[in-house]
Amino acid sequence: MSVLSTQHLSIGYRRKGTANVIQHDLNLKLESGKLVGLIGPNGSGKTTLLRTIAGLLKPIDGNILIDDKEFLLLSQREKALNVSFVLTEKVDIPNADVFDMVSFGRFPYNNWRGNLSKQDRTKVFQALQMVRMEKMMHRYINELSDGERQRVMIAKALAQDTPIILLDEPTAHLDVPNRVGIMLLLHKLAHKTGKMILLSTHELDLALQAADLIWLMSKNGGIECGVPEDLVFSGSFNRTFASDYYFFNEANGNFSLNYPLTGKVSVSGNKMRIYWTLRALARAGYEAVENAPLKIEVTDSAWILNQKEIFSVAEMLDELNNLNGNTSL
């Protein structure tokens, strides 16, 4: 079981001799068999950190260790045997099919001509099976959907057979089923293959569900590491994403908008329907409190407001505005 760790790592970009440090003194630890979600606002350095660990960017200061080996001192090939990655850049190779693409993962292992051995072919096929693309292995890359393409890139990283896989926003540009699918796949892979998988994402609720650990990056504020739920309870998300316009809703793991709430209303009844009723009320500027003069009873099929039974949210909001003497919605 291997471990990746960083010691006093400073990351950023060098330009004309001066270093633009984005994060400094990072002491992180990544362990086998864990899916880690890297989360943070834009500009907090998620991509910079991934590129640094991938060996594409030199750190400003500090060390990266894989077990006890200094990663930065390894040769290009040895790095390729330890870390594989999936970037945000789209790869388009004319005439290359899925199998060709995944075969690139075997580059650090095969000979100078790039011929695939029997073992290489087996590894490529296994990687394709893991992402469930084995039936499409003769399809051309540029005929694939974005979701399938992302699976192929993940398979390429799997075929590279490294203990560490890094992914930069693997769910960007994907629709919801594909986002969930990719997250579940990565979760399963980390647990089944014992790899360390580190991915950056903006899908907060998805990451909170799928990741074993969260690395929460804030601008210039270092990285908080922890099990997702612990970070929720400690209020870290609200601190990191502090804003006047929205807040991290601990009830559902999502961001909620901060509406100016002028009216007050008290709500009771069916639980599932209350959730959506409250969202509609918040948008209309009503705060739910106990014992307000205006009362709404939510039944299984309707809303009871001022002893009137109402059957849609739209009518309910109209009625509420009328009662409140506010006709303009």
Next chain:
Amino acid sequence: MYSRNHLLFFAFSLLFIFLFLADLAWGSVAIPAKEIYSVLLGKQSSSIYTEIIVNFRLPKAITAILAGASLSVAGLMMQTLFRNPLADPYILGVSSGASLGTALVVMASGFLPFSFVGNGWALIISAIVGAALVLLIVLFVSFRVNDIVSLLIVGIMFGTIAAALVSIIQNFSNPDAIKLFLMWTFGSLSAVTWNYLQILLPVVLVGIGIAFFLQKRLDGLLLGENYARGLGIHISQTRSLIILATGLLAGGITAFTGPIAFVGVAVPHIARGIFQTSSHKILLPACMLVGAALLMICDIITQIPDYTLPVNTISALFGAPVIIWIILRRK
């Protein structure tokens, strides 16, 4: 796919042999096939046919093969390195450097106390020096700038500077010198004699050898530099070797034949289209075969009765439509 490619290679080899013989047979003097056969096998050694074939048509055909193969392989490497389908062997300014060297010798010799003109070696050496100089500058720049697009722009800018200098020189030259220089820019396969081939051949072999040595790394570069690095490919070393090989191939050929346009940009696309692959293991030999065949066809066409057309015009007639086709297909 495996057997299909073998079949294609076999077919192209037959075409290659056929074109080679046709190139020997075709020309202002009609030579019967039987005579070519006996000359090639060394059965007959005294006729006028022997003189034409051995000392004129054979080196010309070999030059066509070398030039077609070299420019196509160089073009393939440039398209892969810059990930740009319109890149060609001259994109780094090699031909402009060679032009500048040639222009200096041909036209500036009017001001010089000694005369170079008429001395083939001076022309070739100046072209080689010009091409090598531009190449060294580009290679030096490639160590300093890290991204490939900047390198592309730098190459094009050097080309522009060289072209401007050539124009200035032309402005001060006499018409005879300008004509001689223009003849060089038209490109000519027949100027290469056996003596020159002794130099050109090893240069080309080294360039193509480097290209074959790099075949796996070239495949990796198709993924982009970041992914290639992630697969363990040493990028700056690979880039230097590609520039070196391109310089040897394009620079060497240009020095001896003058710039031959469009072969380098068109052939890699034709090879990709026919062989339906992006793997350099197949594309490198495919480009050599297709490039050699294409340039031999060009050479045969230029030998229309009574006139000899510059090979550059014929290769442009072939190449330009291919570029238009690429643009239309990318839509």
